[in-house]
Amino acid sequence: LNAERWCYRPSRIRRLAPASSGVQTELARFYPDIPSTVIPNAADHDRFRPDAALRASVRTTLGVADDTTILLFLGGDWGRKGLDLTIDGVAGARRAGAGNVELWVVGTGDVERYRARARALDDTPWCTFHGFSREPERFLAAADVFVSMTAYEAFPLAALEAAASGLPVVATNVNGIAELIHDGQEGMIVTRDPSSITAAISPLAQDAGLRRRMGLAARESAGRYTWDAVAQTTLDTYDLLLRSAAR
Numbered sequence: 001l002n003a004e005r006w007c008y009r010p011s012r013i014r015r016l017a018p019a020s021s022g023v024q025t026e027l028a029r030f031y032p033d034i035p036s037t038v039i040p041n042a043a044d045h046d047r048f049r050p051d052a053a054l055r056a057s058v059r060t061t062l063g064v065a066d067d068t069t070i071l072l073f074l075g076g077d078w079g080r081k082g083l084d085l086t087i088d089g090v091a092g093a094r095r096a097g098a099g100n101v102e103l104w105v106v107g108t109g110d111v112e113r114y115r116a117r118a119r120a121l122d123d124t125p126w127c128t129f130h131g132f133s134r135e136p137e138r139f140l141a142a143a144d145v146f147v148s149m150t151a152y153e154a155f156p157l158a159a160l161e162a163a164a165s166g167l168p169v170v171a172t173n174v175n176g177i178a179e180l181i182h183d184g185q186e187g188m189i190v191t192r193d194p195s196s197i198t199a200a201i202s203p204l205a206q207d208a209g210l211r212r213r214m215g216l217a218a219r220e221s222a223g224r225y226t227w228d229a230v231a232q233t234t235l236d237t238y239d240l241l242l243r244s245a246a247r
Contacts, residue, residue: 010034014241017234019155022175037237040176041155042225043164050166050219051141058142062128068100069205072143072167074136074158078109082149082172082192084117089149089197091121096198098205103127103147106139140165144211145204149192150174163187163222168214170200180225186218 008016008031016036018024024036059066073086083105090103103126105114111129118127133139136158140146146162148171155176159169163180169187171177183189188200204211 008034014244015237017237020176020179022178023154026175037233037240039230039233039237040179040225041157041160042227042230043157043161043222045164045223045226047137048140048161048164050215051137054138054141058138062142064102064142065100068102069098069145070143071101071103071145071147071170071201071205072106072139072162073103073147074106074139074162075148075156076107076109078107078114080151082151083109083114085149085192085194086147086197087114087118087127088121088194090127090147090201091118092194092198093202093205094122094126096202098202101126101201101205104130104139104143106130106133106136108132136161137165140167143167145170145201146187147197147201148172148177149190149197151192153177155179160222160225163218164225166215166219168204168211169218170197170204180221181218185214186221187214 010033013034016027016034017039018027018036019040021038024038027036064070071090073083075081087103090101094101108131115129140162146159146167146169148156148159150156150172153174153176159171159177160180163169163186169181170190171181172192173189181187181189190196190200
């Protein structure tokens with residue numbers, strides 16, 4: 001923290017560029033004398049989009065029936081992102097009669113530990129670990145709901161790409177999520193408790209129309225975050241700095 005304060009001293013830093021308004025608020029608390037401009041993450045909306053043909057292809061390849069509701073967990077750092085809580089919550093939804101619900105985990109981590117946790121809760125093949133993928137858009141296209149119980153983010157790119165792919169986002173109210181998702185509109189806001197995610201995903205698993213409506217709203221919300229807009233904001237920020245330096 002002392003090193004950070006030294007790096008961010010007003011005599012050295014003229015402007016900060018947080019990825020979300022939440023991080024901007026945090027910076028204003030600890031570095032009140034340094035102005036900031038929010039430059040958020042963005043999604044490639046051609047790559048990440050609803051794709052019925054890709055959905056059918058991936059599901060056929062993986063042997064997943066069309067009436068199976070696939071919940072997708074995407075990313076690494078499984079402890080911080082709450083994979084254990086997600087597994088517990090999905091297992092709870094299955095026990096509560098949410099229907100044919102499965103969890104896909106895409107990313108790297110201690111697979112055996114988390115697989116054992118899933119099996120201890122429900123000894124059927126409902127939780128599948130797909131490992132790291134350079135084509136996350138394939139899994140996003142084939143899934144039905146994106147889930148994240150992360151403890152902290154600046155602006156979660158995976159959630160943004162999920163929203164761009166037309167998936168309802170079920171996530172904790174961390175930085176970035178608060179700007180992308182409104183509870184009950186583009187998805188569901190949950191707490192880091194398995195019962196919270198069980199309550200959120202159960203109605204989504206049983207109502208394809210609800211998933212579709214929330215997915216469309218998520219896609220629209222994600223449409224505000226484009227790389228062209230990010231590039232323009234970055235250029236405008238540098239222009240602001242150059243003009244202020246010339247005075």
